[in-house]
Amino acid sequence: MSQVIEREIDRSQMQVSDEIAIQITNMNKWFGSFHVLRDINLTVQRGERIVVCGPSGSGKSTLIRCINALEEHQEGQIIVDGTELSSDLKNVDKIRSEVGMVFQHFNLFPHLSILDNCTLAPIWVRKTPKKEAEEIAMHFLEKVKIPEQADKFPGQLSGGQQQRVAIARSLCMQPRIMLFDEPTSALDPEMIKEVLDTMIQLAEEGMTMLVVTHEMGFARQVANRVIFMDQGQIVEQNEPEEFFGNPKSDRTKLFLSQILNN
Amino acid sequence: MTDIGYVRTEMLPEQDAPSSAVGVVHWIRVNLFSGWFNSILTILAIYFVASLLYGVLPWVFKSSWTAHSLNECRESIVAQYGEGATGACWAVIRERYLQLLYGFYPSELYWRVNLAFVGLLVAIAPVLFAGIPRKVLWFSAASPFAIFWLLWGGTIWLPLSVVAGFVLGYVAYVLVSKPAGSLAGTIAAFLVPVLWWLLLAAPVASGLQSIIPLASESVESARFGGFMLSVTIGVTGIALSLPIGIVLALGRQSDLWIVKTICVGFIEFIRGVPLITLLFVASTLLNIFLPPGTTFDIILRVMIMVTLFSSAYMAEVVRGGLAALPRGQYEAADSLGLDYWKAQRLIIMPQALKISIPAIVGNFIGLFKDTTLVSIIGLLDPIGLSTSIRANQEWNGIIWELYGFIALMFFIVCFSMGRYAMYLERKLKTGH
Numbered sequence: 001m002s003q004v005i006e007r008e009i010d011r012s013q014m015q016v017s018d019e020i021a022i023q024i025t026n027m028n029k030w031f032g033s034f035h036v037l038r039d040i041n042l043t044v045q046r047g048e049r050i051v052v053c054g055p056s057g058s059g060k061s062t063l064i065r066c067i068n069a070l071e072e073h074q075e076g077q078i079i080v081d082g083t084e085l086s087s088d089l090k091n092v093d094k095i096r097s098e099v100g101m102v103f104q105h106f107n108l109f110p111h112l113s114i115l116d117n118c119t120l121a122p123i124w125v126r127k128t129p130k131k132e133a134e135e136i137a138m139h140f141l142e143k144v145k146i147p148e149q150a151d152k153f154p155g156q157l158s159g160g161q162q163q164r165v166a167i168a169r170s171l172c173m174q175p176r177i178m179l180f181d182e183p184t185s186a187l188d189p190e191m192i193k194e195v196l197d198t199m200i201q202l203a204e205e206g207m208t209m210l211v212v213t214h215e216m217g218f219a220r221q222v223a224n225r226v227i228f229m230d231q232g233q234i235v236e237q238n239e240p241e242e243f244f245g246n247p248k249s250d251r252t253k254l255f256l257s258q259i260l261n262n
Numbered sequence: 263m264t265d266i267g268y269v270r271t272e273m274l275p276e277q278d279a280p281s282s283a284v285g286v287v288h289w290i291r292v293n294l295f296s297g298w299f300n301s302i303l304t305i306l307a308i309y310f311v312a313s314l315l316y317g318v319l320p321w322v323f324k325s326s327w328t329a330h331s332l333n334e335c336r337e338s339i340v341a342q343y344g345e346g347a348t349g350a351c352w353a354v355i356r357e358r359y360l361q362l363l364y365g366f367y368p369s370e371l372y373w374r375v376n377l378a379f380v381g382l383l384v385a386i387a388p389v390l391f392a393g394i395p396r397k398v399l400w401f402s403a404a405s406p407f408a409i410f411w412l413l414w415g416g417t418i419w420l421p422l423s424v425v426a427g428f429v430l431g432y433v434a435y436v437l438v439s440k441p442a443g444s445l446a447g448t449i450a451a452f453l454v455p456v457l458w459w460l461l462l463a464a465p466v467a468s469g470l471q472s473i474i475p476l477a478s479e480s481v482e483s484a485r486f487g488g489f490m491l492s493v494t495i496g497v498t499g500i501a502l503s504l505p506i507g508i509v510l511a512l513g514r515q516s517d518l519w520i521v522k523t524i525c526v527g528f529i530e531f532i533r534g535v536p537l538i539t540l541l542f543v544a545s546t547l548l549n550i551f552l553p554p555g556t557t558f559d560i561i562l563r564v565m566i567m568v569t570l571f572s573s574a575y576m577a578e579v580v581r582g583g584l585a586a587l588p589r590g591q592y593e594a595a596d597s598l599g600l601d602y603w604k605a606q607r608l609i610i611m612p613q614a615l616k617i618s619i620p621a622i623v624g625n626f627i628g629l630f631k632d633t634t635l636v637s638i639i640g641l642l643d644p645i646g647l648s649t650s651i652r653a654n655q656e657w658n659g660i661i662w663e664l665y666g667f668i669a670l671m672f673f674i675v676c677f678s679m680g681r682y683a684m685y686l687e688r689k690l691k692t693g694h
């Protein structure tokens with residue numbers, strides 16, 4: 001557990017509604033002939049914060065990348081916000097504009113300033129007027145606590161700052177669901193906290209979040225469900241208390257003992 | 263037992279670097295005399311450069327500027343600098359520089375070439391420098407047609423009817439894409455103007471000319487020559503090969519098998535054939551494939567071939583830039599909901615082209631110098647002209663002066679392009 005979150009977490013806002021945000025049924029995916037995701041069934045309620053963990057190669061990143069069609073699934077059904085992901089490009093674009101994604105390596109656009117990174121998609125996808133888009137961008141940059149960096153370029157920022165910009169960039173599209181693909185794995189230890197703090201703040205505001213991470217402290221304190229994956233399958237899922245305190249499957253026990261002991 | 267505990271109580275202030283680490287002396291020591299081997303190399307290089315200059319400079323400056331033939335030149339040099347003196351005969355440049363610049367363009371119409379050249383400079387300024395007002399880009403868009411009309415003259419309805427083709431293409435796109443989708447719209451936007459240019463543009467232009475005659479004195483392609491010809495072909499090739507190359511590079515990466523195969527086939531075929539071959543095709547074979555009776559200007563044909571040749575190379579350069587981009591950039595663009603063309607235009611291409619700037623400009627420079635190959639198919643570019651000048655009895659035997667002058671002119675242009683590329687790279691650098 002590399003990072004301990006000291007702050008008192010306000011769970012009163014983190015209500016889970018009955019509305020379904022994401023529904024995945026019997027989903028299968030192959031990379032060539034390699035069966036990478038096997039019979040995935042997952043329902044995410046609006047407002048839920050789900051942490052997905054598991055050993056590398058278990059398919060956890062692939063799973064959340066399927067949700068905004070960065071990877072194509074071959075069998076089964078994914079419904080995001082009532083729209084089914086299919087080969088219909090209109091649906092794909094609609095889902096992508098409602099689902100924010102944060103990557104391990106930030107993937108900021110290095111040729112654009114921080115502000116332009118944040119206003120690009122609102123201007124070109126949502127057709128927001130430039131001035132309004134800039135106001136929105138500054139609002140979210142303030143939220144992730146780096147409004148003073150707006151005119152710099154990504155290459156001039158630290159890793160933690162870049163990741164917070166990446167979060168702000170996603171938020172500028174005002175998504176209803178946020179996906180995080182190992183957001184802190186590429187960061188120096190002292191920068192992990194600032195990114196996790198931003199994510200906790202988001203969770204407190206009731207954002208639906210799917211987070212692939214190894215930050216078990218984050219999982220314990222913010223998630224209301226932890227999913228453990230291995231060999232392309234969901235092996236175990238439970239509330240964090242139960243998951244960490246009383247893991248059921250042997251595979252989970254082994255994984256937890258390895259990740260928590262070092 | 264020693265105490266290994268240590269706590270710093272005050273942080274050290276920043277100090278200036280010692281004088282031996284900065285300044286001219288430091289530079290000389292680090293860069294020229296950093297060791298015995300380096301020192302020997304420095305001294306050898308100084309000796310080499312000095313003896314080169316010692317040999318060349320007298321030739322350059324003990325020269326004749328006023329003679330009217332090579333023999334007269336030699337006599338005047340001997341008369342002025344003593345028996346056995348040899349020097350350059352710059353008189354040939356003085357006498358023939360207009361020809362080297364304009365070819366056989368009618369001298370009373372030189373102003374049209376000059377005006378076209380100024381127009382060219384104005385047109386490329388907003389493309390090259392961000393500080394120029396963006397409205398000048400409208401002039402840039404109109405300039406190819408204006409310059410064409412200035413150089414070749416003739417009826418103004420011809421360039422205007424070519425412009426009309428673009429307008430028709432746009433109208434076709436708008437009309438077709440609404441009911442039939444953007445793919446059909448794109449095809450229509452391609453087919454309609456091509457059909458217009460091939461079948462209707464010329465008759466319409468001559469029809470309009472007979473109704474409203476608006477023409478300037480026309481100059482035929484055979485009178486084009488010199489640097490003006492090189493610049494005309496070179497600039498056309500440069501301006502067209504980059505966009506065509508980008509389209510080919512994207513096509514080569516396409517998921518659509520047909521598009522990909524066509525692009526790969528085109529690129530590999532063109533790259534596998536020498537430019538000379540293509541120029542011979544342009545000068546002789548192309549007429550065989552065209553419908554009888556069509557006259558297809560030789561310079562236009564050469565321009566097409568040079569452009570195609572260069573765009574195949576450009577496609578590979580741009581592909582290299584695309585390949586150098588991390589996949590995350592595509593994914594970030596996708597995940598924000600940008601569609602393919604927007605992602606290409608806003609995210610991918612600006613970065614891919616930036617990476618490829620050195621190679622792209624290298625290609626441009628190569629293309630510009632390759633325009634001298636047109637002398638082989640009989641066009642009178644500077645090289646072609648130098649041959650014909652030497653064929654003249656007065657100047658028979660003159661070599662260095664002509665080629666030196668031509669080399670200097672090419673060097674100025676190519677060196678400027680290289681410098682501009684460095685400026686652009688510096689400007690676009692957004693890292694630390």
